[in-house]
Amino acid sequence: MILFEDFILRALAAGLGVALVAGPLGCFVVWRRMAYFGDTMAHAALTGVALGLLFGITPVAGIVGVGVVLVLFLTVLGRRGRHASDTLLGIFSHGALSVGVILLATMESVRVDLMAYLFGDILAVMPADLAWIWGGGLTALAMLVVLWRPLLATTVSPEVAQAEGVPVLAVQVAFMLLIALVVAVAMKIIGVLLITAMLIIPAAAARRFAASPEAMAVFAAGIGAVAVVLGLVASARWDTPAGPSVVAAAVAVFAVSPLAALLTGRRG
Numbered sequence: 001m002i003l004f005e006d007f008i009l010r011a012l013a014a015g016l017g018v019a020l021v022a023g024p025l026g027c028f029v030v031w032r033r034m035a036y037f038g039d040t041m042a043h044a045a046l047t048g049v050a051l052g053l054l055f056g057i058t059p060v061a062g063i064v065g066v067g068v069v070l071v072l073f074l075t076v077l078g079r080r081g082r083h084a085s086d087t088l089l090g091i092f093s094h095g096a097l098s099v100g101v102i103l104l105a106t107m108e109s110v111r112v113d114l115m116a117y118l119f120g121d122i123l124a125v126m127p128a129d130l131a132w133i134w135g136g137g138l139t140a141l142a143m144l145v146v147l148w149r150p151l152l153a154t155t156v157s158p159e160v161a162q163a164e165g166v167p168v169l170a171v172q173v174a175f176m177l178l179i180a181l182v183v184a185v186a187m188k189i190i191g192v193l194l195i196t197a198m199l200i201i202p203a204a205a206a207r208r209f210a211a212s213p214e215a216m217a218v219f220a221a222g223i224g225a226v227a228v229v230l231g232l233v234a235s236a237r238w239d240t241p242a243g244p245s246v247v248a249a250a251v252a253v254f255a256v257s258p259l260a261a262l263l264t265g266r267r268g
Helices: 006-031 035-054 059-080 085-106 114-119 127-156 158-163 168-190 195-206 213-238 242-263
Strands: none
Touching: 006 035, 006 127, 006 168, 006 195, 006 213, 035 059, 035 085, 035 114, 035 168, 035 195, 059 085, 059 168, 085 114, 114 168, 127 158, 127 168, 158 168, 168 195, 168 242, 195 213, 195 242, 213 242
16 A cells, blocks of 8 residues: 555655654744744745755755854844844845745756755655654754753743843744754755745744743644654545645644634633
8 A cells, every 4th residue: 555655654754753853843933923034944945955065965965054054144144133024034045045046047057856855755764864853853852852941931922031031032042043043954755835834834833822932833733743643544545746735734623723722622
């Protein structure tokens, strides 16, 4: 049966690894209204891939490197206050995506599957990819656990958190770097154009069921896992693209979440 083929099982393991960290991290993206930043970081990942191939390093290293540079630029320019944050994000988002596409298109000596980078290729995951996905994902999750309380404090009220001694700027930078790491982990699964969806959709659906921030993080991870399973089953059944199918499944879960919340007595 096709659902028990090795490549499907590897895809399932990879998708669950991404859902485990993307759900809890996505809660903060939703709470802090940073979906646009997630898009910017995801688009910049394509430039990271291109630079990695250009300089002979792994694409993952290129993505993390570009993510660090982007976070530093946004932090410095944001503190100067000359432009609104959404303006800066729009410039970097579209600029980075365009630069990445141009660089990949001009690399005649390197054969690049641009569609796989844009929309993911979860069915092509290999054992080495699984090691990176789970290793990177668990590292990001551990960092999120360490940052949980200060992140929560700065999300509720940066001014109060700063008065209580929380290093607000350092926490914000660390959070943005965490997003860069998760983008690098998830790129092969979902693709740069759909990564943000796996950050925000499960978290948005989980909000209706959660009575606490921690519960919402757990629900978000679970909903992301359900979306991965449903998306892969749909892809195998109807021969649809796997990455977009996972995202479509997440949207479907979000669409039925109000009814599920009503039936379970939740009114979040």
